[in-house]
Amino acid sequence: MTKQLLIYESAVPMSASRHGKLSLEVADYSFSASINAVPLMAVEFIRAATEYAIVFAEVRDDVLPAAVLGVRPDQNLFLSEDSRWQANYIPAFIRRYPFVFSATNERKIVTLCVEESHPGLNSEGRGQRLFNDDGKPSPYTEKVLKFLKEYQIHFERTRRFGRRLKELGLLEPMRAQVTTPKGETLTLGGFMAVPRKKLRALGGDALASLAKTDELELLYLHLYSMRNFKGVRDRLIDSPLSEDTEPENAGESAASVH
Template sequence: MAKQLLIYEQVMPISKQRHADLSVKTGTDYSFAKTINSVPLMAVEFPNAAAGYPIVFAGTETEIMPVVILGIDDDNLYITESGQWTDEYIPAFIRRYPFVFSTPNEEGKSSLCIDEEFSGCNQEGRGERLFDSQGEQTQYLQNILGFLQQYQAHFQRTRIFCQRLKEYNLLEHARARLTPPSGEQRSLSGFMRVNVERLKSLTDEQILTLVRTDELELIYLHLHSLRNLSVIAKRE
């Protein structure tokens, strides 16, 4: 469950001095994500993602986040050889590329950055410009900034959800045995899932908290999505 940030290669803060003539041409080619087997998922995405992906949890003792599993090895099984995404819903982590916020500095401020190695970056006017002829932000760049600000807000809400899962001791390490059409059994590990028996043993007060925060719904969407592990196996 690694390689989540390797789609970014040459990340630089966006500035009108450096990127005055830069245009960005995006499209339907997601080849940049072909070698990742999971990506982070925000809590707000659970209803859309649960239909086509297994939603699990991954991380360390100090930081746990939801992720969607995209493949067994270092291969995204939701992307065709020509770079087309095959599921109706594309995670926001993928849709925000080639843009990303930098890690907050000592003052808690982040900068909007771009991966300059993205194949759609150009100075020939293809796609959308970041700055107009007067050096002002274009509507396109403002829309991108707004999208990433929303992403950051959802990230904080998702962290609170995961902290509650840890506080209630609901997560357990898990392993899945998958049988692709080839018949060769494969194993997928390094992730966590909600333990249903622990969920049932919560106090009434804890359950009420999960209900009022809509987090109980998120838990059941996660559990329901695990059936998509068989979808992963069929895609292998």
């Protein structure tokens, strides 16, 4: 499997014959060092909105939410120098690593896969066993399966939410721009947001429908989260790779981040 899903390089189906003697020890989050955004499920908005800027991105035919982690394409500003996560809430996409479901095109059959390049996989018994001695999934793997099944359910709900935003024409392209004192301009683009003006212009039926499915609350959490771009700026200032920066004002609309 070629590198896809941002942080996966060699995820393969789990089996007792191949992984029966392996254990997993998760020491840090260094695997996420080179990403500047991570997919976010709708159910995570209420926790994530207090710490991350939540934006939207087109992924093939879908529109999916994402938590912004940095300005440079290959820099995660939420990692400490010793690769610890520097936020109270860790997105589920990060927490599920090194496991992932692969699915057929019809999404009828899913297979649990594990990223074999994960440095924590070992045959010395460090951490959690993946299989029992009888070849059956360990209690740890059973918990992983339960977590990924719930993740998949929330992923489908999040896809429907993205489709609704497209149908209502609420999304606009956005970008965030930061200029350092030395004149270096860093631009974060390729994302979309929902401007307040479009939300205010919605008709009563559309608003009532969004409120009934709790999607209106998600949109207000998205708007609330945009203030966290300042936190990303502050993390960039404190980063060893950057000096003081002076971002432009985000304004009152999510889409007016320049």
